[in-house]
Amino acid sequence: MKTKWWQTAVLYQIYPRSFQDSNGDGIGDLRGIIQRLDYLQTLGINGIWLSPVYKSPNDDNGYDISDYEDIMDEFGTMSDMDELIEEANKRDIKIIMDLVVNHTSDEHPWFIEAKKSKDNEYRDYYVWRDPVNGEVPNGMRSAFSGSAWEYDEESGQYYLHIFSKKQPDLNWENERVRKEVWDMMNYWLDKGIGGFRLDVIDLVGKIPDQEITGNGPKLHDYLQEMNRETFGNYEDILTVGETWGATPEIAKLYSNPERNELSMIFQFEHILLDQQPDQEKWDLKPLDVKELKQVLAKWQTSLGTEGWNSLFWNNHDLPRIVSRWGNDKEYRVESAKMFAILLHMMKGTPYIYQGEEIGMTNRPVTSIDEVEDIESVNMYHERLASGYTKEAILESINTKGRDNARTPMQWDETANGGFTTGTPWLHVNENYGEINVRKNLEDPQSIFHTYQQLIQLRKDHPIVVWGEFELVEDVQDEVFAYYRMYEGKKWLIVANFSNEENEVNLAALSDAKEFIISNYERTLTGDTTVQLKPYEAFVVML
Ligand code: TEU
Ligand code: CA
DSSP, X not given: OOOOGXXXXXXXXXXXXXXXXXXXXXXXXXXXXXXXXXXXXXXXXXXXXXXXXXXXXXXXXXXXXXXXXXXXXXXXXXXXXXXXXXXXXXXXOEEEEEEOOSBOOTTSHHHHHHHHOTXXXXXXXXXXXOOBTTBOSSOOBOTTSSBSEEEETTTTEEEEOSSOTTSOBBOTTSHHHHHHHHHHHHHHHTXXXXXXXXXXXXXXXXXXXXXXXXXXXXXXXXXXXXXXXXXXXXXXXXXXXXXXXXXXXXXXXHHOGGGOSOSEEEOOTTGGGGBOTTSOTTXXXXXXXXXXXXXXXXXHHHOGGGOOXXXXXXXXXXXXXXXXXXXXXXXXXXXXHHHHHHHHTSSSEEEEETTGGGTOOOOOOSSGXXXXXXXXXXXXXXXXXTTOOHHHXXXXXXXXXXXXXXXXXXXXXXXXXXXXXXXXXXXXXXXXXXXXXXXXXHOTTSHHHHHHHXXXXXXHOHHHHHOEEEEOOSSOTTEEEEEEEETTEEEEEEEEOXXXXXXXXXXGGGGOOEEEEESSOOOOOOOSEEEXXXXXXXXXXX
């Protein structure tokens, strides 16, 4: 197979609302992103996954789209968007658009039409069902709490919304819906974008009457049709599907090049490890590092040539990784670098979420009034009504809530961390004086420079891109170690996933030739035993 640009690339996710405000209204915007492209070029990334910027009433911050071919007023205009694509391309940075086509906004003209009457020509763009015994059609639940069915008084039917009731699900069984989606994708492809991140794409093959949501029977037919009708006709397009329900076997269905579907998927098996099995993400459980090692190693070794991995710790739906599984107090810098080294030395395409590269942390709240995210707000009211204490619910929100990752980007020590001169739409984390881009750029030992170095290593060393992965099994539970091997070369990656010191004893260490990267000062001694400092991580060439 010919090498694809995205196999050697590192991507960066921007959540535009929180990245950079350029006009003082407290909301990040496209001109703000354009101003920061030089920064991203300095970091060294090759593409930007841009969370939705389309016209939207913002019930779910842009994931509820009312016009796919227009830009949200707060973010700017289509000519700003064209300029962003052009300015990014000039810097060899491709723009990856977020494709949210499982649902639209209820303010999309299709839904406004569909609601008008049962025989409207757009009615069948959405999923409508009659009441059953005067109640909801079945027990499907919304990911944002409550039933997935919403009653429409006027027509006496329910419509399906797997997310908020302002996000009605499109009916993908309707060929006209699919045709509309293909046309819209081609509109964006013609603008010179680099690809798509496909929001909850594993849901589009749903069979509501059987309560099947993920991985429905027609899913892969639809994706092959999509490929054929849209990006398959363009050069060098990256497509990454968001698939919460993927196993490695399912991942191959999506990303085996011979099947002509997607480039890769985001799998979430590692992300689900700190919640109670078969419960919700709010039902907390401590991470077992042993499980994490097994899960990530399985994904590293099982796709082979029949698929391609994406690599990530963070996104706009997840808490900050240093706060989640690291230590955002005394070992913030060390643990942030450890996560970076551990992930960026694996096989696959790494994704960095804005602020991760400077070690931004969660921002706890003390009251629900401080929370913007619809998922957390709905869950709060649902759990309060069913008897949970406020304290327990807020603990879940502070641990897992999506606002943790959505606080504005911290650029410098000036007011609001340099994000806005106005009032930010969501509180800025008060630690911006200590944690910001300006300080990171100035300090050669910063987290930023570790990320920059890791991105450069991927460009300089084919072993990072193509090397075989092998987990080191006989080490302490909290030591995560693996080899990469390529054309006679061998690297050893060691990470101490712990607040405490841990010992690692490996015969291979006696062959260590040089350090490639590390987060503590250490010299090579030829010893086979190393006493690892808290969150110490290093890569050695053997
Ligand atoms: O997320 C899909 C999704 O399932 C999330 O709601 C997820 O369950 C939750 O955030 C876990 O923390 C995508 C987008 O990434 C998310 O921002 C949107 O809200 C959602 O789809 C609907 O478009
Ligand atoms: Ca603005």
